Amino acid sequence: MGIEICMNSLCKDGSASEWKKGWLLISGGFARLCNKCGLAYENSAFCDKFHRHEAGWRECSNCNKPIHCGCIVSRSLFEYLDFGGIGCVTCVKASQLCPDTENPNRSVQSTKNNASGWYAEHIDGRLPMERAGKGNLMQLCRIVEAGESSSWPQAQRNGKVSCIGSSSQEVKCRFSEEDTGFLNVMKHSSHSSKFTLTENDRPTWESKSIHEPLSLNISLGSSSRNFVPSATEIVEGRLEGKASSPFQQGKKSHPMLPKQTKTGVTMNLETNKGMTSHERIARPPPDGKGKNQLLSRYWPRITDQELEQLSGDLKSTVVPLFEKVLSPSDAGRIGRLVLPKACAEAFLPHISQSEGVPLEFLDSKGDEWTFQFRFWPNNNSRMYVLEGVTPCIQSLQLNAGDTVIFSRIDPGEKFVLGFRKASNSIDTQDASTSAHSNGISTKNTNFSGATKNLLSVCSYRDLLQSRKGNGEPYLNGHLEHLRLGTGTSDWLQTARCEEGTNKDPLQPPGSVSEKKRTHNIGPKTKRLLIPSEDAKELRLTWEEAQDLLCPPPSVKPNIVTIEDQVFEEYDEPPVFGKITITNAGPSGSSDSASEQLENLLRTRKDSKKRKIVEKGKTIQEHKPSGLEALANAAVLGDNLADPDESSSAEVTTKHPRHRPGCTCIVCIQPASGQGRHPPTCTCLACETVKRRFKTLMMRRKKQQSEPEAVDDQIDHMEEADTNGDASREDASHSPDEVSVNGGQLEASEPSGAGQIDLNCHPNHEDMEMDTYNRTEHES
DNA sequence: ATGTTGCATGCTGAA
């Protein structure tokens, strides 16, 4: 260690016998001061004594006490004020603990004077207790004393982390919530005069020592009655365990202070950026029964901006209560949304009868809904549900995995049902277990007519942008497809646009029917993009596979009936690979792939019924096999051509796997247009079928005699074999059934299925020939 | 046949 000198640049005394701690250093630790300078610092007279003639002196806006701003020595001795100017800690403290009734116009909304520095230090994990500035310590102590902090449990502190994923961010979030506690403690009870401190105003050790006993029941973001206990409440120790009903408490509530919801983090960001925070914060629940037991997963995660906007637009307080990730059951047609018991008992009216009570909700579009809030007896307990939510869920186009945010309008007894869309299953999972679900809350609540849009998906997009910019990893994969303007107006505009596109809440454009939704709950089934894994799960009947075909653009098909089955006949091979939903039912073809897929799935049921009806009918033997092969080819991808043809096969746009002149069963569909082919028909199709049947029979005989030789081939045709075997085993099936079985595409490895031949796969031929054989014999 | 309702069951995560 080198020679120690007083860190007062005007002193630099290196011979002091006694040393004192000075101000908190940016790099950590404390300034080392000689006894003389240290005493000056302790007496808050350092700048007065040593910096008297330097620039940067300002006066407290309240008491006019001169403070040397910009000096590290005095950084903890003042706060910046919202409306400009600074306030010395004494005045700040006074305004915190006593509602400013004498000077309501003087906002002491504090931002921070040293935000970035400390913040960065926190992020870095360098949080030495001893780094706390003296003024901060004093300030904190006063606050704590005033708030009887000893009675504050720390229960809520555990939820601090959830909102952010990385460790550093956890720290960040932790501070934010703690700060919120602070904010709440310090805040004024009116909009015009409130004072909030942010993390940087706190000594670092606060988070480790004093905060340990601190409770953040007073939550963040909470506003009203339940959220923000007044200083009086704090002093009286009524913060904790006041399990009075929210409604009861509401009567004594304070107007919500939107800005007070800013957390330390938020404040930091805002201070630094001059803009409203987009941080999505897991807000500890407001005061309410059992709030202490509320799992953090239910903490409402709502950005400050959203909350501000909400409150501003509503001209009232919106109190985020809790949120819940919708389960399939919640989002299903049953119309019952299971409420977390703790949340229900904490924030919703107490109900003694199972029938419950109706509760009025405003959804994000401003629509009013009335849900029955009730419970069921369940294991000597209760299970709380909201009944009749289906229309609302539909209106908001919510699905399993999305998050609904329950808020309350204050004053008033109405609830606000916000939501946050889940972008994918990851979100769904995470959202249920941690706070880093980062969907966007999209809420449009039209109350006063001007702006009905409140929290909404759009705001989530906003968040996305801001956070993605920060490289928040947990946002990856979340709503990347969403874009949002950066400002509130954009946000609202977007929300309104969204609203405008959904004039009919019960039938939102692009929304699937209730039935479809019921059967396709969850993000995965809603995805337009079907990854390969999912695609492999797709199983098509030959009829459905038919939908994968469409005529060449310039070709008009002839209608051919073969064995009571109607075919489209093309002079040229059909284009392959596009779902056209040619027989998709009343709606016909759809524009979007998802709708088409849903139509496809929907019609599958009809197809099966049809097959049952048609059971027993004979079918032209080549027909299913060819289509099966097509179906297989459609799903299984490349290299499906016959080995004999694969070498020369060239993918064309008209018929990707069939070269010109291909004689596959599809390409050679009879051109007679006369319908049913007689058994003696010698058309190309029938001749081919017959020829292949003979080939098949020969191959079978050969297989029986040389099973091993065929096994090799089978190994390369696993998928087709499965189908073929199934067909053979189920010889009693009707041709249609056989075709169905054969046509269903197994989720096989592409490599293994790559040998399926559109033209004359032996096993398929086997199958089809079986069918054909039976058919011929039956006829 | 389909939808609704009330409850039971079993899994999961928290204590």
Added chain:
DNA sequence: TCAGCATGCAACATG
């Protein structure tokens, strides 16, 4: 170990 909750299911209602 147990409470909470997602979901199944039977009884009932409705078309």
